[in-house]
Amino acid sequence: MTKSYPDHKSEGAAGAELARRDDATEARKRADAPGQPSPVEESGQLVAADRPDQVAFEYAPAPESRSVVHLQPSYGLFIDGAFVEPVDGNAYKTENPATEEVLAEIAAAGLEDVDRAVEVAGRAQKEVWGPMPGAERAKYLFRVARIMQERSRELAVLESLDNGKPIRESRDVDVPLAAAHFFYYAGWADKLDYAGFGPHPAPIGVAGQVIPWNFPLMMAAWKLAPALAAGNTCVLKPASTTPLSALLLAEIIQQADLPPGVVNVITGAGSLAGAALVAHPGIDKVAFTGSTEVGKDLQRALAGTGKHLTLELGGKAANIVFEDAPLDQAIEGIVNGIFFNQGEVCCAGSRLLVQESIADTVVERLKRRLATLRVGDPLDKNTDLGAINNAAQLEKIRELSDAGEAEGAIRWSPSCTLPSKGYWFAPTVFTNVSQVHRIAQEEIFGPVLSVLTFRTPEEAVAKANNTVYGLSAGVWTEKGSRILWMAGQLRAGVVWANSFNRFDPTSPFGGYRESGFGREGGRQGLGAYLDV
Amino acid sequence: MSDERLAVRKTYKLYIGGAFPRSESGRSYVVVGSDGAFLANAAQGSRKDVRDAVVAARKAQPRWAGATAYNRGQVLYRVAEMLDSRRSQFAEAVASSEGTSQEEAAASVDAAVDRWVWYAGWSDKVAQVAGSSNPVAGPFFNFSVPEPTGVVGVVAPQASSLLGLVSVLAPVLLTGNTAVVIASETRPLPAVTLAEVLATSDLPGGVVNLITGRVAELAPVLAAHRDVDALDLAGAPASLLVELERAAVTNVKRVLRPGAAESDWTEAPTPRRMLAFLETKTVWHPIGL
Numbered sequence: 172m173t174k175s176y177p178d179h180k181s182e183g184a185a186g187a188e189l190a191r192r193d194d195a196t197e198a199r200k201r202a203d204a205p206g207q208p209s210p211v212e213e214s215g216q217l218v219a220a221d222r223p224d225q226v227a228f229e230y231a232p233a234p235e236s237r238s239v240v241h242l243q244p245s246y247g248l249f250i251d252g253a254f255v256e257p258v259d260g261n262a263y264k265t266e267n268p269a270t271e272e273v274l275a276e277i278a279a280a281g282l283e284d285v286d287r288a289v290e291v292a293g294r295a296q297k298e299v300w301g302p303m304p305g306a307e308r309a310k311y312l313f314r315v316a317r318i319m320q321e322r323s324r325e326l327a328v329l330e331s332l333d334n335g336k337p338i339r340e341s342r343d344v345d346v347p348l349a350a351a352h353f354f355y356y357a358g359w360a361d362k363l364d365y366a367g368f369g370p371h372p373a374p375i376g377v378a379g380q381v382i383p384w385n386f387p388l389m390m391a392a393w394k395l396a397p398a399l400a401a402g403n404t405c406v407l408k409p410a411s412t413t414p415l416s417a418l419l420l421a422e423i424i425q426q427a428d429l430p431p432g433v434v435n436v437i438t439g440a441g442s443l444a445g446a447a448l449v450a451h452p453g454i455d456k457v458a459f460t461g462s463t464e465v466g467k468d469l470q471r472a473l474a475g476t477g478k479h480l481t482l483e484l485g486g487k488a489a490n491i492v493f494e495d496a497p498l499d500q501a502i503e504g505i506v507n508g509i510f511f512n513q514g515e516v517c518c519a520g521s522r523l524l525v526q527e528s529i530a531d532t533v534v535e536r537l538k539r540r541l542a543t544l545r546v547g548d549p550l551d552k553n554t555d556l557g558a559i560n561n562a563a564q565l566e567k568i569r570e571l572s573d574a575g576e577a578e579g580a581i582r583w584s585p586s587c588t589l590p591s592k593g594y595w596f597a598p599t600v601f602t603n604v605s606q607v608h609r610i611a612q613e614e615i616f617g618p619v620l621s622v623l624t625f626r627t628p629e630e631a632v633a634k635a636n637n638t639v640y641g642l643s644a645g646v647w648t649e650k651g652s653r654i655l656w657m658a659g660q661l662r663a664g665v666v667w668a669n670s671f672n673r674f675d676p677t678s679p680f681g682g683y684r685e686s687g688f689g690r691e692g693g694r695q696g697l698g699a700y701l702d703v
Numbered sequence: 704m705s706d707e708r709l710a711v712r713k714t715y716k717l718y719i720g721g722a723f724p725r726s727e728s729g730r731s732y733v734v735v736g737s738d739g740a741f742l743a744n745a746a747q748g749s750r751k752d753v754r755d756a757v758v759a760a761r762k763a764q765p766r767w768a769g770a771t772a773y774n775r776g777q778v779l780y781r782v783a784e785m786l787d788s789r790r791s792q793f794a795e796a797v798a799s800s801e802g803t804s805q806e807e808a809a810a811s812v813d814a815a816v817d818r819w820v821w822y823a824g825w826s827d828k829v830a831q832v833a834g835s836s837n838p839v840a841g842p843f844f845n846f847s848v849p850e851p852t853g854v855v856g857v858v859a860p861q862a863s864s865l866l867g868l869v870s871v872l873a874p875v876l877l878t879g880n881t882a883v884v885i886a887s888e889t890r891p892l893p894a895v896t897l898a899e900v901l902a903t904s905d906l907p908g909g910v911v912n913l914i915t916g917r918v919a920e921l922a923p924v925l926a927a928h929r930d931v932d933a934l935d936l937a938g939a940p941a942s943l944l945v946e947l948e949r950a951a952v953t954n955v956k957r958v959l960r961p962g963a964a965e966s967d968w969t970e971a972p973t974p975r976r977m978l979a980f981l982e983t984k985t986v987w988h989p990i991g992l
Contacts, residue, residue: 351840367832369973463955471952475945477960484955639954651988658986668988675839679847679985684932685955690983693837695847703975 230545233552235338240328245276246414248284248438249421251291252431258283263439265414268335269549269558269593277414279439282447288406288435289453292377295432296404301374305361305402312357312399314427319350319392322423326416330388331549333415335558335594336512338550348674349392352692355676356396359697363401366694372701374402375479376455379448381441381469382417383461384410384560385515385616391417393691394458395434396676401700403456406435408445412561414438441465446472454478458699460517462614463640463685481689481699483517483681485614486642489635490520490671491657493628494528496647500669502536505620508645508671510544510598513556514618515564517686518643520671522611524631527624534602534622541598542585556618559594568596568617575601575610580621606637614640628653632660641683645671664690715745715891717752717915718898720759721908727751732916734892737802745891748916750924753883756912757930760854760881763909768851768879772827779823779877782904786816789900793865793893800864800890814969815869821972822873829878829977837985844988849981851879852957853932856925858918858947860938860968864890867968868897871937874976876910883912883931885922887938891915919943926950933957933980 245262247254261279266272280288300308319326323346330341363372378398382390387409398405409417421436437444441461449457449469456479459469463484473480490508492501508520525533549557559565576582580601589595596617604611604621611621625631635644644663646654658666664682667673674680679690689699715734716723725731730747767775786793790812798808833849855875860867864887875882886894898913914921922943926934927950934956939947944960951958959979 467952467955470955471949474948474952482955654988655986658984664982664984666984666986668986670843670987670989673839673841673843673987675837675841675845677837678839678845678987679835679837679983681983683852683982683984687955688957688982693847693985694835695833695983698978 230553232548234548235328235331235342235550235552237328237332237550239325240332242275242415246278246418246438248278248280248288249418249434249436250284250288251435252425252429254421257281257439261439263411265333265412267332267593268412268560269590271592274332274415277411277438280437280444281439284437285406285444285447285451288437289377289379289448289451291432292404292406292435293453295430296374296377296402299430300399300404300433301402303402305363308400308402309357309360311427311429312353312360312396315423315429316350316353316357318423318426319346319353319420322419323347323350326388326419328550329419330416331557333413334384334387335549335560337554337557338552339554340512344674345386345389348676349389352389352392352396352676356400356697359397360400360402363697363701366697366701368698368701368703372401372703375700375702376403377453378403378405378456378458378700379408379451379454380405380458381408381445381449381461382410384413385512385517387413388416388420390460391420394460397691397696398456398458398700399433401697403700404433406437406448406454408437408439408441408448411438411440449473456480456700458689459483463687466687479699479702481681481691482687483689483691484640484642484685484687486517486519486640486682486686487522487612487614487638488518488520488640488643488645488663489522489524489631489661490645491524491625491631491635491647492526492529492533493646493648493650493653494526495649497649497669498529498533498536501647502533502540504645504647504669504671505533505537506540506544509620510556510618511672513559513596515560515616516672517614518665518672518680519616520643520645521615521620522635523620523622524625524634525622526631527626530622530624534600537600538583538585541600544585544587544598546587546595546597547590556598559596559617562594564616565594565596568615568619571610571613571615572599572619575604575608575619575621578608578610580604580608580610606634612638628657632657636660636662639685642681642686643667713743715743715895715915717746717748718895718902718911718913719752719756720762720912721902723898723902726916727755734889736799742799743892745895745915748914748921750921752914752916753921753924754928756883756914757854757925757928759909759912760883761930763907764851764853764881767881767907767910772830775877775879776823776826778905779826779873780820782901782906783816783819783823785900785904786819786897789896790816793896796893796896797865800892801862811863811866815866818866818869818972819873822877822977825974825977826877829974829981832974833978833981833983839987842990844990845985847983847985849878849978850984852980852982853880854930855880855882855933855935855980856928856931857882857884857935858922858925858937858939859884859886859894861887861889861918861940863968865893865897867938868894870968870972871935871976872911874972875935875980878977878981880933880980881910881912883925884914885918885925885938886913886915888916888918922947923950926956927953929954931956933959935959935976935979937961
């Protein structure tokens with residue numbers, strides 16, 4: 172791709188800029204085929220600044236149109252196949268974190284609403300969805316997947332509006348993966364006997380599912396698709412700050428004519444609606460994705476109830492770069508690892524472990540690369556980093572970053588102008604980090620990278636495993652045997668070799684240790700929704 | 704003078720890190736048979752004994768998990784051989800502990816040996832059944848392998864002193880985990896004898912650690928211990944379940960609750976107990992020239 176550097180005499184800066192963008196589009200098309208998401212290009216093709224004299228290109232704004240989304244002034248709860256007002260009429264507002272503009276008024280479910288949702292879900296499970304032949308369930312789920320694909324642009328724009336993530340990511344990652352999840356699990360619905368869980372595996376019953384705000388639609392798909400395929404019915408509680416895509420998914424489920432009560436979506440506060448849902452005696456299975464702190468509360472609340480439980484919790488992943496790593500790819504992988512989705516990713520590569528001999532080079536190149544990241548309007552197709560989802564999260568990122576400085580780590584961010592309204596945090600790198608620093612131990616859930624070094628593979632393993640978490644890890648080296656040795660030593664549920672933040676419906680995802688238990692995705696993900 | 708030879712009685716001790724210590728607390732308790740007659744004094748383990756056992760189990764875990772599955776299978780099969788050669792001794796111990804007839808006890812011991820053999824054979828197969836290669840939409844070789852959870856705390860069944868114990872212990876071991884077992888409180892003697900078998904079966908010290916004593920005193924310590932990764936509550940009394948599950952939250956332990964179906968340990972096992980103490984690790988490896 173060096174051929175299209177902007178100093179092409181014949182084209183001038185503007186022409187070259189267009190050329191670059193076309194290249195990037197082409198690269199994405201290639202990487203995507205067939206349907207493979209590419210969160211951030213790892214090939215280096217989007218990188219313009221690997222040469223020392225290079226600065227970021229000035230891109231003209233390329234906003235995605237909002238017109239595809241038809242926001243309603245207010246949204247009800249989705250219970251028994253219909254949108255209904257909450258019994259006590261409470262509501263709250265959801266806003267665009269990039270502008271603080273109010274997007275819509277959202278129903279806040281109360282105890283009676285939770286009761287009703289669980290009740291209709293129980294009835295639907297016993298009378299309709301459970302007894303239904305798997306082949307019929309499969310066809311419903313295929314319908315959902317197809318409508319998600321048909322309405323993908325709408326879903327993507329809505330997701331970026333409500334969450335603050337770049338449209339490039341919601342369009343290329345969140346939405347395609349969510350649809351793919353339904354497509355994958357649809358096919359399992361009539362093949363459960365062959366899934367390896369013994370003959371005639373039975374569904375568990377009614378699943379209460381509580382999901383986070385970082386991947387609102389994708390998390391909904393990860394929860395609903397396997398549960399429904401296995402014959403369970405669902406009551407889904409989206410995060411309070413990101414309810415819109417789940418409500419659009421509910422509309423899609425209506426369009427697909429799923430029997431009433433099979434999927435119910437209740438919006439509202441986690442502390443009220445979420446807590447009431449998981450504690451409800453009519454719930455047989457609880458699936459939660461979110462913080463380790465809340466996950467522990469939940470596990471404690473469920474003690475002795477006999478309810479099935481799976482937890483996908485926090486992480487503090489090590490991204491380990493050896494001196495023989497393919498550095499161009501590794502730099503892109505580090506960036507993708509921690510700045511994908513503003514770092515609001517439970518499996519984010521938030522601890523860079525780099526071999527001492529190349530540490531200076533890697534940090535220098537990383538900084539140059541970061542200088543080219545574009546932070547801003549989530550709906551701009553050139554944007555690399557969008558807004559932080561909510562004010563509380565921004566405060567947490569600030570607090571931990573300040574603690575990093577206070578504890579003696581060296582803080583660096585590229586110069587970038589952040590919008591005056593909304594919740595923003597510049598990509599940040601900490602060097603001189605020691606293992607005891609809070610920024611090396613606690614999950615920041617933001618665009619903040621802590622750099623540590625190691626000398627030997629054994630030391631890399633010891634440092635990588637020196638955490639209570641165990642969700643994911645990355646290993647960068649050209650040596651295949653070392654990759655597999657490292658993969659065996661790392662106490663983490665997902666290990667990405669010479670890559671990071673890849674997801675696929677066929678690929679089991681989930682953590683070791685305090686990152687939770689149970690898997691989502693793949694054949695293993697079905698087990699979380701079968702009574703085995 | 705009687706012609707009958709005076710028996711040399713056995714001292715029943717704990718089994719920690721491959722050794723047979725008394726409880727550090729110096730305590731013991733009286734174990735009686737089903738008829739109420741004195742059988743022996745067993746060591747009454749303390750919370751410190753539990754913690755020592757966890758340290759031993761943690762220390763032994765990497766080597767045991769790192770052994771080849773074939774090797775683990777061989778060691779476990781060797782345990783079955785040792786068990787089998789002492790069937791009559793176990794039958795006697797089970798009969799006096801459980802109050803069953805000699806025939807019933809013998810059948811129970813036979814079943815325990817067979818169960819151990821069944822599980823031993825799984826060691827180099829469970830990864831093939833629980834693992835997968837995953838056809839991701841991209842240029843990656845993506846595979847999932849089951850790995851041991853780590854150190855598993857086991858509250859052994861209270862009634863079934865040998866068959867029940869074997870049924871919960873073998874699935875923990877074959878998957879590469881190490882165990883800290885709290886033996887049946889009132890019927891601990893077959894468990895201690897099993898420990899003697901384990902100690903002479905090529906099983907590395909620390910892979911199994913056995914504590915006898917009061918379940919209500921010991922189990923909460925095990926359940927709350929931050930270096931225990933998972934908990935099998937098979938033999939936990941119902942009155943303790945909520946407390947133990949709550950204690951397990953400290954480090955998000957995986958908890959296998961007692962199942963109704965499992966009260967009858969003569970039923971043929973399924974892979975369920977093995978899968979409960981396995982983690983799935985998924986590796987993405989790029990494919991390219």
